[in-house]
Amino acid sequence: MHFLRAQKVPFTEHPYRYEERGGTAVSSRELGVDEHIVIKTLVMEDEQKQPLIVLMHGDRDVSTKNLTRQSSRKTIVPCAPDAAQKHTGYLMGGTSPFGTRKKMPVYMERTIAELDRIYINGGRRGFLIALAPEDLVRALSPTLVDAAARGVRPLPQRAQLSRWSADGRRTHCGPR
Numbered sequence: 232m233h234f235l236r237a238q239k240v241p242f243t244e245h246p247y248r249y250e251e252r253g254g255t256a257v258s259s260r261e262l263g264v265d266e267h268i269v270i271k272t273l274v275m276e277d278e279q280k281q282p283l284i285v286l287m288h289g290d291r292d293v294s295t296k297n298l299t300r301q302s303s304r305k306t307i308v309p310c311a312p313d314a315a316q317k318h319t320g321y322l323m324g325g326t327s328p329f330g331t332r333k334k335m336p337v338y339m340e341r342t343i344a345e346l347d348r349i350y351i352n353g354g355r356r357g358f359l360i361a362l363a364p365e366d367l368v369r370a371l372s373p374t375l376v377d378a379a380a381r382g383v384r385p386l387p388q389r390a391q392l393s394r395w396s397a398d399g400r401r402t403h404c405g406p407r
Contacts, residue, residue, distance in 0.1 A: 234330035249357030255289025
């Protein structure tokens with residue numbers, strides 16, 4: 232928030248009831264907005280363990296293959312939650328691209344810039360801010376990419392949650 236105020240970026244605050252592992256499906260439902268305009272902040276790393284931020288529509292997945300090609304890296308994979316927290320200073324579920332502990336390159340799905348207004352994490356769980364995409368671009372200077380996975384429809388919320396086993400490990404769900 233301090234980062235945005237210092238940059239004189241106009242935004243509105245939108246608290247909601249946070250649910251563990253609920254993601255953008257829950258925040259969009261709680262705020263009554265389309266999941267496509269809720270932007271997720273993902274912390275990833277390259278082959279040299281250098282972190283980067285990816286901003287993606289809430290209802291889309293990142294094609295790391297496409298992102299890797301467009302960023303001139305060899306590989307890009309999601310960071311482990313503890314590594315992401317170390318790089319950003321934010322807890323998983325409350326990661327914001329603004330005011331991160333470490334300065335990192337930001338990659339943003341190109342189509343986000345075409346929206347009128349977006350909702351993005353404000354730095355804590357259960358708290359989004361709404362702003363114009365052009366203000367986000369002005370504040371972060373992201374590299375625009377075409378990294379949304381094509382032809383992949385989001386699974387219903389129930390199926391998404393079934394991807395996590397009872398002990399918190401990711402499990403396979405559906406055809407590969």
